[in-house]
Amino acid sequence: MKILVLTAHPDLNKSRINRSWFKAFAETDDITVLDLTRVGGPTMSFNVEEQQQLLLSHDRIVFQFPFYWYSAPPVLKAWQDQVLTYGFAYGPGSKKLVGRELVLAISTGGPEDSYHAGGYNNFSMDELLKPFQQTALMTGMTYLRPFVFHGLAVVAEAAMEASIATLLAHIQDPELNPLIKKARMDKLLENDAELAARVSA
Amino acid sequence: MKILVLTAHPDLNKSRINRSWFKAFAETDDITVLDLTRVGGPTMSFNVEEQQQLLLSHDRIVFQFPFYWYSAPPVLKAWQDQVLTYGFAYGPGSKKLVGRELVLAISTGGPEDSYHAGGYNNFSMDELLKPFQQTALMTGMTYLRPFVFHGLAVVAEAAMEASIATLLAHIQDPELNPLIKKARMDKLLENDAELAARVSA
Structure with missing residues (x-):
């Protein structure tokens, strides 16, 4: 499985956690990682053809970003609006991304319990990320369970360090795809039934 | 009531409907309108102090934009991330926007019935706009009912023309604020009760 990570941070050098994630991705086989801020330059302009080819040569796409005002930094939206064109990502007979997978890797400042009814967020x-979920649905990509690292504003250094391995395992996990997980569980049930039949025989 | 409209369209000259809306706003008393793409320039950079002063001198803020990939064009996010700073829009003792109102004015390509469970969107x-709703909540602004013009891809010229007056009435309506509407309805009930008491007396 070839993984493409698109990192959308306004300045990775000033990042607390996204830089570590970016570095870990860069050092891992079968992961291509792109710093969108560097690639797009100060005007956030992308070579559309080149970006589309990149998407086509990977199976799983990761959007990595810090959660600012309940969404990604503008450079990711600039990339989306420029690269996911009519005739490529959507439109009759031209959904080139069908069957690919999309997974979000996000850091938030606020703690997990703030992202609930009754919490300050x-x-x-899942509610706040629906625009991304629907982008996947519209382009025929499978939207996978997002990886969210909460509480950057208050968390200890060790927890940040630990997130690297967890995140890598997350985005490389084939069973993140619910259909693949379902198939394995069906297989287990089938084995159980076989076993039960043999025992009762 | 002083209204500030922040228009986020990548190129108003190429717009079908947002340009007409922008023009109508510009010609209306008590409405200040800003083309964020022009103000921010090619690097989408804003004079933070100036933008914050603008916010403070208005009562109702309007975000006007075409709905691309289930959100606004990147220039609005650039504006949000730069202008809604800690110590101004949020943070202890510094929520300067408390009591102001936020209303969205949006055009979509797809028809209204696509934005439902079972529709292709x-x-x-309301679900897709939660990041904006929560931005209002976090900054202490009252989130008003959004104005959405659907189906730009298929709609007749006359419907587009008609949207201008409807939109103007929408963003200028004091009762868009649910508390003000509630107060008027309470008043009506009170009058009814008084009348009922007088009749039965």
Whole structure:
């Protein structure tokens, strides 16, 4: 499985956690990682053809970003609006991304319990991320369970360090795809039934 | 009521409907309108102090934009991330926007019935707009009912023309604020009760 990580941070050098994630991705086989801020330059302009080819040569796409105002930094939106064109990502007979997978890797300043009804962020991450979920649905990509690292504003250095391995395992996990996980569970049930039949025989 | 409209369209000259809306705003008393793409320039950079002063001198803020990939064009996010700073929009003792109102004015390509479960856009506008709703909540602004003009891809010229007056009435309506509407309805009930008491006396 070839993984493409698009990192959308306004300045990775000033990042607390996204830089470590970026570095870990860069050092891992079968992961291509792109710093969108560097690639797009100060005007956030992308070579559309080149970006589309990149997407086509990977199986799983990761959007990595810090959660600012309940969404990604503008450079990711600039990339989306420029690269996911009509005739490529959507439109009759031209959904080139169908069957690929999309997974989000996000850091938030606020703690996990703030992202609930009654918490100061009111809504769950799943609710706030629906624009990304629907982008996947519209382009025929499978939207995978996002990886969210919460509480950057208050968390200890050790927890940040530990997130690197967890995140890597997350985005490389084939069973993040619910259909693949379902197939394995069906297989287990089948084995159980076989076993039960043999025992009762 | 002083209204500030922040228009986030990548190129108003190429716009079908947002330019007409922008023009109508510009010609209306008590509405200040800003083309964020022009103000921010090619690098989408804003004079933070100036933008914050603008916010403080208005009562109702309007974000006007075309709905691309289930959100606003990147220039609005650039504005949010730069202008809604810690110590101004949020943070202890510094929520300067408390009591102001936020209303979204949006055009979509797809028809209204696509923004439902079972429609090809799957989610309602209210669901997809939660990041903006929560931005209002976090900064202490009252989130008003958004104005959404659907189906730009298929709609007739006359419907577009008609949207201008409807939109103007929408963003200028004091009762868009649910508390003000509630107060008027309470008043009506009070009058009814008084009348009922007088009749039965």
